[in-house]
Amino acid sequence: MTSATDRATAELMDSIAFDAQGLVPAVAQQHDTGEVLMLAWMSREAVAETLATGRVCYWSRSRGRLWRKGETSGQVQRLVELLVDCDGDTLLLRVDQSGVACHTGRRSCFFRAVRGGRLETVAEPLVPPGQLYGA
């Protein structure tokens, strides 16, 4: 027997346009400051787990498996709100990021900006990467 919750989840999944690989890009934004932290990809299972647990879970394309953000580094993302765009092919995750989002130890993965036609580093690590990954 299908519960109302199951039906709601099925309807929600139907409104998301997963690509040919079964993935959808998800932009993570710190909910209170508005800072864009990163972009990663989610599968249906990752979306369902994230909504069920309130802790953000992506699909790692490089590892080919679910990636519970912070599982190694401890830098988890708590979901505040999940939004879907007009075409259903991008998600926006408003999150509360513990510590830093980037594997380089920076708050955001977007730490290089074009200045005078060249890429310049515009943010420094807040945490040594070795400390994040127990090196």
Add this chain to the structure above:
Amino acid sequence: MTSATDRATAELMDSIAFDAQGLVPAVAQQHDTGEVLMLAWMSREAVAETLATGRVCYWSRSRGRLWRKGETSGQVQRLVELLVDCDGDTLLLRVDQSGVACHTGRRSCFFRAVRGGRLETVAEPLVPPGQLYGA
């Protein structure tokens, strides 16, 4: 003979990891409010044109051609800053959006949020879509 500008552009392009289709996802964020407006895709040519003109140009996957944001609707995006993420496979465009970003007449394309397991519309159009597209 290659100018310094051409070399800088070539170096910048080399630091962007375009996918197998020659595209990279680009998140557009209103530079002063932090609002995430939309996600679209850029080709090398779109990145080069955007940097050269200061007006955001995407690659339309549905139309298979360059898409100068606002060319039909008048709702252009002026580039304030272009950032590249740690892996080089996502761009963040800090922009100044004229009017609305979404073809539905809403400021942002992310106007549907999950509430109680269902998608709810959380922002209304600021402009009638017919007015944007001359209907």
